[in-house]
Amino acid sequence: MSFPLLTVTAAVPAVGAILTAAVPAARRTAAKWLALLVSLATLVLAAVVFVRFEPGGERYQLTESHSWIKDFGVRYELGVDGIGVALIALTALLIPFIILAGWHDADPLETSSKRWRPTQGFFALILMVEAMVILSFEATDVFLFYILFEAMLIPMYFLIGGFGDRAHTGSDENAAAQRSYAAVKFLLYNLVGGLIMLAAVIGLYVVAGNFSLTEIAEARANGSLEMATSTERWLFLGFFFAFAVKAPLWPLHTWLPNAMGEATAPVAVLITAVVDKVGTFAMLRFCLGLFPEASKWATPAIIVLALISIVYGALLAVGQRDIKRLVAYASISHFGFIILGIFAMTTQGQSGATLYMVNHGISTAALMLVAGFLISRRGSRLIADYGGVQKVAPVLAGTFLIGGLATLSLPGLAPFVSEFLVLVGTYARYPVAGVIATTGIVLAALYTLVLYQRTMTGPVKEEVRELPDLRVRELAVVVPLIAVLIFLGVFPKPLTDVVNPAVQHTMSDVQQKDPSPEVEAAK
Amino acid sequence: MSANLAAYATSSGEAVQFWVLGTVAVVGALCTILMRRAVHSALCLAGTMIILAVFYLANGAYFLGIVQIVVYTGAIMMLFLFVVMLVGVTAADSLKETIKGQRWWAVACGLGFGILLAAGIGNASVKEFAGLGVANSAHGGNVEGLAALIFTKYVFAFEITGALLITAAVGAMVLTHRERTERAATQRELSEQRVREGTHVPPLPAPGVYARHNAVDIAGLLPDGTPAELTVMQTLRKRGQIRDVSTEALADLKALEQRSEERLGRDRDEEEATR
């Protein structure tokens, strides 16, 4: 019995969450440091997983398997492929920055009672989410995955509803009402998705007789598990719906702007950069892995939805007046790219989509966290309330610009690599879709630069004249993120090495081959 | 009781007993739920339970039959009656239903449930049955047989139910017992208080004063014929169980006067006649 590395990687933040929650009310700072240390320890463990993972080896590595609910064949089964490893690394990388960025977001107000201890709860919930997300990237048992997929909603619900952005317009009651609206909307959307998925999970069990991803996929591949076409399609739709809500795909996206707008910036990052990735990840692993035929059947429709997401999200981002909602709509556009890449069913598309998940996480984190720092200084989320910030806080403006440039996929920054791969991969199979998706790069430039122009340039507004520049803690958040963005932008090899074999496996799952170039085909 | 391993029918005597007593039991049960007064319900229920005891005996459960009479009919039903007395033996429930549709739903569900239950029994039942002859005689009798089971196989359950009983007893005491938080006032203090307050310095009037009945729940009448509630004991007063007989009493008085008038009149007539 080897060392259960994967379990430990997920268990450390879980235990850390409990410990953080148990810190006495008065020792708030201790709780913060504890949470930070735990998240760093998780990062180290994730790095170990990354290093221990052999790209050329078995598809699923570091596997663990224990019986859990015998009667239904549910097993506690873990294993990572390249995609999982990449996303675990992303999660573990982002959480310390999220914690650091949210350092003061949950400090109790002066007026609140002494026994009130929101800080401990805030950081404990973040760690809890981390644990669940990491474990869901590791789970190779459909039932285990489903439970985590649902369970992570609970801490997220409290994070959104309980710790809102203190920068709001209107009265506190009004803000609280909007916050709880956003939290409930988030919960309901995802619960409905989860409910449908539960039906599909049960259906899968009825058809397949067990929940093991590897066993089912194997049985599907060697023909020992026949599935009627209609059954497969229904099950596929059940799974896909849940993932499309989480991802989120047009027209199931409307919860995201509310949730991201009302939550604090670090929590917004947690939503879009970490939790939502579970949706796209699951599309790759479960939709394509378990229902290859149905995936191919649904591809045209999904491609169309993804394209709508790309263009629609970008256009709506242009029309936003609230900085955080703008980033949310931009994320919807980016998720469109990810889903497009997944369902283009080419090596480039899927590699690109996987890289995109990682890169989008980092770039959105950079942009959103800087935006959060800005918002917390001025106390307003409205773009119109800013102007000329670069004059008073050049470093803040500079980092904001870099985050924005990453969002618009400037070459040299990580998102470019993934976006281009997605575009190329899509074009290879669906040229029209590829061309339409390309308009996304123009629109991305539009919303990013308009945002930058309206907030950072122009004459200095009276209200922002006194804004301080980034502090050391904030620099410690932003600078490493930017460094990673640049590093992965010019040298993405460490990531692609891990991802490539996994993508090859997925491609063989769906029995697709890249269309060979015209010239070679002619030969 | 036959000691056959398997039988197909009971004796015809038992059949007669079943049909007769069974009918009575069902009637008793129906009366339990239909009687307006709780005390009548309790009595009907007691009757049904006794019949059930007979059935236990008929089924070879001698110990249980006796226990049923002693514990259930004897103790539990007495407890019920005691509480009924405490709450008010004469209080009759209104049988008018207050929740809309409740009664119809209840009856419909009951019918459905009963039919389904019967269907289930009919579905599952077997023609033959084993009888208790062997089991009862294995340890020398029904009681010994039960004892052997209770103190071996079911000993833990037995212990736990014992604990449960104790807990229940303590619980009932805790629930009904009111802790006295201050020293009870002595008689002397009470009388001093009465004097201080200036009300009812003398003892409370007995219900018998001006009363036409010697029941405790009927208030004595004041000289003007109105009832004096003070004359009824506190408990009944609180329960609102004072029987107001003032009008009745006045009517009675009038009738009496009229009757005596008549009598006197007749006497006078007679006198005048003799005169």
Place this chain on the structure above:
Amino acid sequence: MNPVNYLYLAALLFTIGAVGVLIRRNAIVVFMCVELMLNACNLAFVTFSRMHGNLDGQVIAFFTMVVAAAEVVVGLAIIVSVFRARHSASVDDASLMKL
């Protein structure tokens, strides 16, 4: 006659008891109906015991009685204290189960 008839009787009594629980408002009568239901079950147990030829059914019936006794004690105590507080033994008076 087949002892199954005892079962039918038990079912009938049980149903009557259940309907009684539903339609009566006096807590004491409701309680009695519950007792009726328990007794019906006991009858079924005893009959099963006879039909299967072992005493386990009777043991269960015995335990049922014990538990019923405990229940009655506590239940009546509750009724008494509720009555003391509210001067009523109607179950409908305690309609606090909605928002």
Place this chain on the structure above:
Amino acid sequence: MENLIALLVGAPLLGAAVLLLGGRRLDRVGHWIGTLFAAASFAIGLALFADMLGKSADDRALYQRLYTWIPVEGFQADMAFQLDQLSMTFVLLISGVGTLIHVYSIGYMEHDERRRRFFGYLNLFVAAMLLLVLADNYLLLYFGWEGVGLASYLLIGFWQHKPAAATAAKKAFLVNRVGDMGLSIAIMIMFTTFGTFTFGPVLGATGETSEGTLTAISLMLLLAACGKSAQVPLQSWLGDAMEGPTPVSALIHAATMVTAGVYLIVRSADIFNAAPDAQLVVTVVGAVTLLFGAIVGCAKDDIKKALAGSTMSQIGYMILAAGLGPIGYVFAIMHLVTHGFFKAGLFLGAGSVMHGMNDEVDMRKYGGLRKYMPVTFVTFGLGYLAIIGFPGLSGFFSKDKIIEAAFAKGGTEGWILGAVTLLGAAITAYYMTRVMLMTFFGEKRWQPDADGNPPHPHESPKSMVVPMVLLAVGSVAAGAFFEFAGFVEWLEPVTGFAHGHSPLSAATVTTATVAVMVIGVGLAYVQYGRKPVPVVAPRGSLLTRAARRDLLQDDFNHAVFVRGGTHLTRSLVYVDHTLVDGVVNGTAASVGGLSGRLRKLQNGYARSYAVSMFGGTAVLIAATLLMRAV
């Protein structure tokens, strides 16, 4: 030697990193650091050039492969460089002119507190531009392509506190992005067609695919070129880009970045050669822009915008030449280089004038400056003579060749293109003479600036003058040097070369060119040299007014894209809120209503609940029985 190629890019990149990350403590030496790194790049370029000259013509290309940039199955993008004669030409132009402009900026930006950052951006630009021309595949070229776009964005918007500058920067980036879309689609088509996007394999395999595919690639590349090189219909950003500091206008928006489109087309010569339809489109775009820019240049009173129009027009020449195929490629590049010298010189001259005139840009408020700024006058004048194609100066040689090649295109097209280029030459002469006369001749029309200070024109400091002089030398001599040193032979191995068969003899064309030039100058002299220039611009003809507004192109963009886009986004926001979200909220509301009604079942009576329990039990029993029965 090939290991030095990466250093070409690396040196200015390092400079940019040092300057931008160095913080305030480098403020005092930042400009020297920036200049040093740019000069280092130029020095390395010269070393490589010397090495290259020493090799035979067919063996001059150098390759350096650093590592695989994007390694994905079937998709290998290398971080690899290719240095051939074409790239070499650009390297020298970029690093050379770039270094000069660094030197110039030391003086020009002296009083700007953010000078260090300015030099950082300049270095970043040089690095990106060198990456663009040194890349050995289209994707890496794209990297550089967007990199220069970024640098251009940062530099146009350098004075971000001016809303006009910020808007102009954004506009430049956005319009460029439209072009970038073309480049990325072109790369996608290449990848699906050839399975690669490295220059060698792609350009070598053009014979193996259909003309339709190649036309598609060509048109997409043309779109990219239009964006970067400010060609119609994506030209609108260039005029606004003049909001940036003048050295930026000189380096990026005159000499180097805007010519990247020409580089792209010439680099992809093999693709264009195989797609004649696309080539025709290229020439048309070039011709239209040529006239467009020239007409706009005539109407502008802002000296920099007039020069911007001129830049557009001159690049139109280059694009046109590039569209002519092998007969034009070399001349496109040749004109590009000479243009790089004289237009940079003109811009620096303009900057020098503005420097002396309190940053006034309106030529109507200049006049008679030749006495006050003699060196500027001479260098600007030499650049002026070069651009109008005064015989013997650099513009003469390169432009004449393009006009000749346009005629040599043959057929009706040849005549039309030739005529357009000649007309363009005439207009060029006209508007440049106008600029010259309004600025340096005539009486003083100086106005005090916003703070009421009257201008005190003076010659600029040495650091500004020296680059101007050097560029003037280039403007004078480059054409003749290329003509006689064998520029055609130098580039031929890369771009190919074919002699056109012009219906007119070379002498005829030259004569015609000089003639139209003289006509243009004469017209301008009549209009601006003989009569005093009004300080307030006259209303002018319809064409003049339209030209002042960039021939209404901006108004069109504004009406269609900006207003239309605003309406579109607003209505989409509305749709998202009411329709998409509304459906969901409506569902939620109806569920809420239903539960409101169901809630009445919860009446709080325990007996009522007991009925449901009882009913439920009955249903359960029924279900059990049914299951058994089935």
